[in-house]
Amino acid sequence: MGVPVNDLPIAELSDRARDVFRVVVESYLGTGAPVGSRTISKLGGFNLSPASIRNVMQDLEEAGLLSAPHISAGRMPTDLGLRLFVDAIMQAAEPSAEERRMIEQQLTEEGPVEQALAAATAALSDLSACAGIVMVPKRAPRLRQIGFVPLSAQQALAVLVGQDGSVENRVVDLPPGATAASLIEASNFVSSALAGLTLDEARHRLAADIGRGRAALDAASRALVERGLAVWTEDTDRRPVLIVRGQSHLIDDAAAADLVRVRQLLEELEDKEEISRLLDSATEAAATKIFIGSENKLFALSGSSVIAAPYRGADGRVVGVVGVIGPTRLNYARIVPMVDFTAQTLSRLMA
Missing domain, CATH: 3.30.390 (Enolase-like; domain 1)
Incomplete structure (x- = not known):
């Protein structure tokens, strides 16, 4: 998943710093806006003044976990901070029964396997509000x-x-x-x-x-x-080796203020060969793999994240990868298990 947890300063954070950091990240992932100390103090659960919270946030910024886009705009997590949150703090939520049903339903229709893969990817895209991607296994028809x-x-x-x-x-x-x-x-x-x-x-x-x-x-x-x-x-x-669905999800109200980044991401999605190369690196992963922002060269300019998981054929070998691409401000706790479930469902289809 990128930088190992052991190389991150999680053990060096005090309980107070860890709590402040968690609230900043969760608030940012929910709103997309930098988080100020006054906002954190109003959330409750902290017996700290805004000034004390500002000091903690300053320490987190010096540790490379938070950044301040503007002097008075509050703080937001860096790519390193998001990596720390995803690997060491985040508590993943299992897909709901309705989400599982929507994904599985796409795999019950008769037809070419590419059709089922495209349908499952479209469902994953709709549920995650990201662009869905799937590498189609290269078959040798007999x-x-x-x-x-x-x-x-x-x-x-x-x-x-x-x-x-x-x-x-x-x-x-x-x-x-x-x-x-x-x-x-x-x-x-x-x-x-x-x-x-x-x-x-x-x-x-x-x-x-x-x-x-x-x-x-x-x-x-x-x-x-x-x-x-x-x-x-x-x-x-x-036959397509890469299917991309739901690019329109990347152009939402929140993206309107950052059209340069969205335009860059859409251009990057056109480079199917590079995307396939990136996803190919996920075929050796034991489970879901996450690339955050600058951790991968392809999507570094747009500041985007990729969540991908391999799926397997009848012999147990990896035959493809399914996942999503979206802004770094993703609901990782919800989307990571969803991608993993889709990969498991595709593995059952291919078995």
Whole structure:
């Protein structure tokens, strides 16, 4: 999660300083505004004058945990302060039954796994009021069969069936000399010789069989099989590896006063390759990983936080990452468990 707790000055804080620090952070996360000593004194629970609270806040500022954006504007937590709060002070709240239901409901619909991932990410985005992100696992579809249905003298419909039950239709151009018999021969060859193989394996097997003279196909049938494999490969390569949902949540009333930061964040979200690289670093995490502000180079300029958790496939290995991106002023206690629950739910889907 970034800086280890042991490297932070939590043990050096007195109980009084820790209480003041906690109130400042919680108030800032709730309002987004710097917190003054008079505000803290009115919250109750402190047998301290505003002057004494100011002295404590000054000490916390010198420790690098608070900062003062303006001389008389009060204090707000630094990235280091937020890290200390998240790792050592925050008490996480479990997702409510309604929040769990909203996330799980998106994973019960039939359809491609990417569709379910996108829906779950959209639900997470709505619940957290952040942009939701998910890295889609790169799949290697295994063939069951390819059927060819003639459409005209020049084209046929390739019906591609995977072993996972997925069915995709693509129009392919017929090679010269193709006949109705060629279409049947091509379909039979895939079912008998290539079924159960991934696309790469099927292409290599076809090339090897042709090279050894073992592919009992005429030129037209062979060209049909090659085109059928190629069209599915092209479709697989085009599948998104990163889905982002809910960018509109980043443009709310609170963001209106900080449009430069929001514009910077939206530009950063366009860099899918860099985001994927950042999320990839979360695949080795045992649980939810949190990047706060300047802790990650990609979102340092916009001062944004990323909360991400890996999810696993049927064999228990990590296949993707799900999470949210938003301002550093997040309700971490609520959103961290929510991201973790979404990752666990996706793991059950992929199992």
